[in-house]
Amino acid sequence: MVPLLQLKEQAVENLSNYSKALENRLKNVELGIKQLEELLEPGDSLKPFKLFKLARHLYFDWKKWFRFLKEQIGSKEILKAQRLRPRMPSVTDYKEALYAIYRLQTTYDLDPAEMSEGLLRGKQYRCKKWSALECLMVGTTYYLDENFENAEIWFKLAQKKYYQHSIPKQFAVLGIPYKFILILLMKSARSSGRYKTALNYAKKGFNLELNTKYWEDQMAQIEALIKNPEVIKPFEPFKYLFKPACRKKYPHVHLKCQYLKASPFLKLAPIKMEKVFLDPPMSIYHDLINEKEISLLKNLSTPYLKRSELYSEYHGVFEDFSNLRTCKTMRLDDTNHPLLEKLNNRIVDATGLSVKDSEKLQISNYGIGGHLYEHQDFTTTTKIDFWNSGNRVITALFYLSDVEQGGDTVFPHLNLKVPAQKGSLMVWYNLLSNGTTDSRVLHASCPVLMGNKWIATKWLREKAQTFIRKCPKDFQNK
Template identity: 45%
Template structure:
């Protein structure tokens, strides 16, 4: 289990990568930075014009004096003009040369610097690409071409620096096959790139080659490493380290290719989100719900995805306007997702990449839309929302996801669950998602695609109020799009007469697919390797 970080230990982050709602400020910051740089370039151009004028004036005087030196030295017109020019004009040109350029623009750039993405922001962005690629087994060349899981998207093309950075990141993650693919792409793109600009950004062709030598050597691809080492040595002939590498790799390259086993991810959601699910699940039924007087007037289209445990999908429970209202109400309240640390009995912010999103809680009576949603959930479920939790709004970020979990808790601190455990979850989709972002129940072989305005209800507890681990679910990484959801957790104690515990109860069998660690609704199996506070962790 990861350890909750206190305020002093928290990484500095603007949360740009964990929620798309954080991106508009970054775009505004980019526009300000571009405008400031244009202003700086304009100041430099003005200065250059002045220097050119000075040079033109000097050249004119010099050309005349060279062609007619004798006559000019005795010429009163030239004598006066030269004397005046050197006394009055030249000091002004010197003063112009000494002028500090762009002081205003430099001060503006320095004022924007604290708002720029931090190391943690960049690390989380790299982790997002890492999560996206390793979950869906995407090819680097396809991603650079804008193709994600077989679908083309209009995109800003990545260049040498983006590919090199990903290659380096995968290298430190010990995922050498991916690292090599990205670095080879960087070399290919380098031929058609601005080498001077790339060098300013501290990347060079040789630097990429050097990382490729290490990635291929460590992964047991000795022939490739030997080739890259020779290419590096050709550009750095006095590099003693590379000379030794060439000698060693020359011998190793004669061995048969046996790539070393790479470190694989132990994330279960990657297995769950990338496996095929049947388009039609056995036992699914679809009909209109008319169980209450309200629903008789306004029946709701419902799909029963599972009878046991109960999972039902209600279509059109929210309008587009209502979905937008919930998003707008939550925007000022959104903050980095949290997890409950049972050691400290405190909530802590998640910097471990288990829930890449921002969340906010809305009071039941904060707006007529929250009241209406509660009423509709009560109508379709027949449950009482007395003492239920506040509505939670979630906005996901780059490749946003939530790891495998169940919403019920097997353990709780006194007071936290005094109104009972989470008997049911009502999950409302506030947006469509173009690709990815499905909710998957791997033990039930069910996958649910987000549909704006729809609400999915599933029961987390058995009738004896024990957690039903079959409802283990995961929110798969978003491939493309913006995902917002609203979640209402309905507590158990108010349902004691609605869902009574049976006298005879048969416990559920354990599933082989359940993770070995205990599954809870809280992130108590965070691993230190996921910590995003440092770029190369």
């Protein structure tokens, strides 16, 4: 966010300097006009010395004026604007931000008008209201997803906002005419089978542009559809399980709390454990990492965090941006800092399992709209290397932040939602005690609606637990 603010400042400076250059030029031109006008007042007789003055001006000066007119205005600023371009958000940055909005609205069922004014689930946030342009872009995302009814809601909002502020002028600079909104409104209504509404939009377009062939054709097509309607497939609202699951309110589960004092160390500093699910077994261990350690993890990881890419076993990385996982991640090696070993020991104390051959600690950071769609942590990969240590038997997830709104870890098959709670460790089994995968622990990270989510995840592998893993019954009684 900070670099974006800096970039914004530089863009303002760039345009302001350009504007000053234009202003100076305008002043010069105005001066030139005045000078020329005053050269010969009506009624002046062309005495020879006046004639000479006039001739001199028009001969010499006009050549210079011509050169002045040809000069490019603000060339320094134009060059600066060009240099700023590669530092501006990329198409990937833009897509990521746009889809985040789309995801938040479809997940939490937010009201578009409220959202565009910074009102999120009853809480007003201080932010700039969205203009017609933002509404238009969000609507287009719905449109491309063939969610035409919602697209129309956003386009209507864009239409309403169009005449507010100085938007019409902005639209002209950006090359988006009002007609464009009408076309999108008409197409959305038409694609969702609401032909009469579509016809009304087309009529508005026709009146706006007086007799254009485009609108005439559209009206004729829609009128034909009214007589002979197409069968429209209803929109399938939610392809992803995480969206309805994140929206739902689940009762807070609180099965049992106890202090773990199994080892000599734990006798001194017992761990507060909360069981959240018995079968499959899931527990939360409170206050397992402190504020200072959290800051340290964030500092160690921040320079290396990288946007998650879309990856497939067969194609490798094939897109620099994934709509399934929108967060930044990196891995910390156990040798990075002595804290890593301490955290490993706490996982061992909490779970009674071994961290031998476990994976490097993964740090993830989700910004607003950041999420991870429903998935399993165990793998079915055929890559031999992975299997040397066995499958991911346990996920041990440290919450390194609270999240103001959203960002829960949700288990759709278990009707369980765990809010991010700074300092706690959430542990669940991905495999049954006979080693087969447990599909019940399908889970997702809900989109962050407000705030910033940080987690650190450790996956423990199966082989190291061969003689250790307790059967679920033991785990329950621990």
